[in-house]
Structure formats: C-alpha cells, structure tokens
Amino acid sequence: xxxxxxxxxxxxxxxxxxxxxxxxVYHAREHFSKKHAKKNPKQxxxxxxxxxxxxxxxxxxxxxxxxxxxxxxxxxxxxLAATTDKxxxxxxxxxxTIVEGEMQAYKHDIEQMREDVSSSVSKxxxxxxxxxxxVKQKLAERQEAIERQLTEHESQLSALLKARESRLxxxxxxxxxxxxxxxxAHEAKRxxxxxxxxxxxxxxxAHYEKQLDEKLSETLAAFxxxxxxxxxDLGAQKQYLLSVLEEHKDELKEALK
Amino acid sequence: MTxxxxxxxxxxxxxxxxxxxxxxxxxxxxxxxxxAQRTGxxxxxxxxxxxxxxxxxxxxxxxxxxxxxTALDSLIADLESVHKxxxxxxxxxxxxxxxxxxxxxxxxTRANVAEDALINFRFNSQIVGGMIVRVGSRIYDWSxxxxxxxxxxxxxxxxxxx
Numbered sequence: 356x357x358x359x360x361x362x363x364x365x366x367x368x369x370x371x372x373x374x375x376x377x378x379x380v381y382h383a384r385e386h387f388s389k390k391h392a393k394k395n396p397k398q399x400x401x402x403x404x405x406x407x408x409x410x411x412x413x414x415x416x417x418x419x420x421x422x423x424x425x426x427x428x429x430x431x432x433x434x435l436a437a438t439t440d441k442x443x444x445x446x447x448x449x450x451x452t453i454v455e456g457e458m459q460a461y462k463h464d465i466e467q468m469r470e471d472v473s474s475s476v477s478k479x480x481x482x483x484x485x486x487x488x489x490v491k492q493k494l495a496e497r498q499e500a501i502e503r504q505l506t507e508h509e510s511q512l513s514a515l516l517k518a519r520e521s522r523l524x525x526x527x528x529x530x531x532x533x534x535x536x537x538x539x540a541h542e543a544k545r546x547x548x549x550x551x552x553x554x555x556x557x558x559x560x561a562h563y564e565k566q567l568d569e570k571l572s573e574t575l576a577a578f579x580x581x582x583x584x585x586x587x588d589l590g591a592q593k594q595y596l597l598s599v600l601e602e603h604k605d606e607l608k609e610a611l612k
Numbered sequence: 613m614t615x616x617x618x619x620x621x622x623x624x625x626x627x628x629x630x631x632x633x634x635x636x637x638x639x640x641x642x643x644x645x646x647x648a649q650r651t652g653x654x655x656x657x658x659x660x661x662x663x664x665x666x667x668x669x670x671x672x673x674x675x676x677x678x679x680x681x682t683a684l685d686s687l688i689a690d691l692e693s694v695h696k697x698x699x700x701x702x703x704x705x706x707x708x709x710x711x712x713x714x715x716x717x718x719x720x721t722r723a724n725v726a727e728d729a730l731i732n733f734r735f736n737s738q739i740v741g742g743m744i745v746r747v748g749s750r751i752y753d754w755s756x757x758x759x760x761x762x763x764x765x766x767x768x769x770x771x772x773x774x
Contacts, residue, residue: 590710596705596717597717599754600717607747611701611726
C-alpha cells in the first residue's frame with residue numbers, strides 16, 4: 356500500500372516537472388523566434404558600407420548578441436531555478452497534502468475496510484453460526500435419521516438374525532432328524548442284514564437239513580415202495596382213506612363248487 | 613339235484629357211459645318187445661344181458677312196478693343229463709382199488725361232498741399209501757410218500773398205517 360502511494364506521488368511529480376520543462380522550452384523558443392524576427396527586419400537598402408566597417412559592425416553585433424543571449428540564459432536559468440524551487444515547494448506541499456489526504460483516505464478506507472471486514476466477519480460469523488446451526492440441525496437430523504435407520508436396520512437385522520437362527524435351528528433339527536433317521540435306518544438296515552444273514556444261515560441250514568431229510572425220506576420211501584410194491588392192502592387203508600376224506604371234506608366241497 | 617340217483621357202483625364217467633349204453637340197448641329191445649306184444653307177434657331179438665347195476669337202475673325207473681318205453685326214455689335222458697353235468701374228480705391210490713373200497717369212497721363222496729360226483733380211480737404204487745385227489749386243476753396230495761417227505765418225525769406213525 357505504501358509503495359503504491361509512493362509510486363503515485365513520484366509519477367505525479369514527474370508529470371509536473373515535465374510540464375514545467377515543456378513550458379520553459381516553449382518560452383525559450385518564443386524568445387528566440389522573436390529575436391530572429393527582430394534580426395530579419397524589413398529589407399532596407401542601406402548604403403553600402405566598406406567591408407571593414409561591415410565586418411566590425413557584424414562582430415560587434417555578434418558580441419552584443421552573445422552577451423544578451425548569455426544574460427538571458429542566466430536570467431532564464433535563475434528564473435528556472437526559482438521556478439523549480441517554487442515548484443519543488445509547491446510539489447512538496449502538494450505532495451504532503453496529497454500524502455496526508457491519501458493517508459487519511461487510506462486510513463478511512465482501512466477503517467472502512469476494517470468495519471466492512473468486521474461486518475463481514477460478523478456476518479460471516481453469523482452465517483457460519485447459522486450454517487453451523489443448520490449443519491448441526493442437519494447433522495442432528497441426519498444422525499437421528501441414521502440412528503433411526505440404524506435402529507430399523509438393527510431391528511431388521513435382529514429379525515433376520517432371529518429368522519436365520521430359526522431356520523438354522525430348523526435346519527439343524529432337520530439335520531439331526533435326518534441323522535437320527537439315517538442312524539435308525541442304518542441300524543434297521545444292519546439289523547435287517549443281520550436278521551437276513553441269520554435267516555439265510557438258518558435257511559441254508561434248513562435247506563441242507565431238508566435235503567438230507569429228503570434224501571433220507573426218498574431212500575426210505577424207495578425202500579418202502581420196493582418192499583411193499585403192489586402188496587399194499589387198500590382194504591386195510593379204507594378207514595384211513597375215509598378219515599382223510601372226512602378231514603378234507605370242506606376243501607373238496609369248495610373245489611367241486 | 614338229479615332226477616335219478618346214480619348207484620354207488622357207478623363211480624366213473626366211463627361206468628356211467630356203459631350204464632347208459634346198457635339202458636339204451638335194453639330200451640330198444642323193450643320197445644321192440646312191446647310192439648311185438650301189441651301186434652301179437654314174437655319178438656326176434658333176445659333180451660340183452662344186464663349188469664346188476666343196470667337192472668337196479670331200470671327197475672327203479674319203473675312207475676308203480678310197470679316199466680314203459682317212456683320211462684326208459686326218461687331214464688336215459690336223466691342219465692345223459694347226469695353225465696353232462698356231473699362233477700368229476702380223480703383219486704389215485706397206491707394199488708388198484710377193490711370194489712368195496714371204491715364203493716365206500718363213492719358213497720361217502722356223494723353223501724358228503726357232491727351228490728352227482730363221478731370218481732375216476734387210478735393207482736400209482738410210488739405213493740406207498742394214502743391218496744392223491746385231483747379236482748379240476750387242483751391237486752391234493754394226501755399220500756404216504758408226501759407225508760414221509762414232509763415230516764420224517766411222523767414216519768413211524770405213517771408206517772404203522774401201512
């Protein structure tokens with residue numbers, strides 16, 4: 356801020372100094388142009404002077420001109436120095452005024468800016484507070500919603516967990532039942548196989564016994580047949596035959612229907 | 613119920629056919645003789661010889677002690693009807709059955725099982741004793757051989773009946 360103001364003042368000074376130099380140059384040219392105009396007056400036809408005279412006059416004029424010019428230059432230089440001093444003073448005074456004004460404006464601006472900043476800060480703080488309150492409100496609402504959702508999810512998860520546990524228990528029960536059933540079936544199968552094996556052994560034994568008995572019976576029957584042959588006394592068997600018929604009377608009736 | 617009672621001496625279907633043939637022969641002769649008596653001529657044919665059983669059957673068919681061709685024709689029809697509808701069974705014994713055994717078995721069967729039963733008797737010495745009864749497709753083996761085969765423990769009891 357200070358640098359900007361300083362450069363501003365320098366630029367103003369340079370502009371004023373330039374204006375003064377331009378003004379001086381302008382006056383100097385005006386001055387020389389008037390002298391030149393005076394130096395070329397209306398063409399008059401003077402009587403021709405001798406060369407020496409003219410030379411002497413010309414030299415005297417030139418000397419006079421140089422002196423005037425030097426005196427004018429000195430006066431101009433003095434005047435310029437005075438003007439410069441005056442201008443410097445004016446510039447200093449003006450610069451001080453400007454600097455003071457600028458400083459005051461700067462201070463005012465600073466103060467305004469500070470007030471603005473303070474106001475902005477206050478507004479910002481208010482806004483921030485409001486935003487914070489809103490955020491807190493939203494956060495609270497969000498948290499409440501999240502907690503509500505969390506509670507809901509927890510309840511759902513709890514229900515799901517219970518259902519899953521129930522299904523798991525059912526599945527476990529089914530598995531246990533299946534296992535028990537399989538064990539029972541296995542036991543039954545084993546018992547059945549053992550019974551079947553025992554039965555098969557018994558059947559095999561009975562079969563062999565039956566075969567043995569049949570062989571013996573066949574042998575005995577063959578012996579009896581050979582021994583009795585056609586000498587069977589049916590008269591002696593008559594009562595037995597009638598008793599056999601009597602014993603199977605119902606079967607015969609049924610067969611003859 | 614049959615109109616005529618089959619004598620117990622007629623046991624099989626063959627016996628019944630023979631009886632029918634005898635009755636027919638007799639009925640034919642009886643008809644000729646009746647016609648000859650009616651016309652006053654001598655019959656050319658001699659009276660056929662009848663078995664005791666046929667004689668009994670023909671005598672039983674006479675109404676009021678008088679035999680008529682119609683009664684004989686009716687008897688023949690009844691016998692054919694019995695032959696056609698009678699229920700038959702086959703009994704196999706260990707030896708050819710004597711007549712008294714056959715008669716008793718037939719009498720018992722007709723008295724206790726079926727009145728019109730016809731029994732064909734066969735014999736097979738291999739069955740040792742007892743009988744095998746076949747009724748239609750059913751076979752009842754009540755032979756000693758079967759009894760021996762089925763239970764050797766009763767062999768002594770079975771042998772005691774031989």
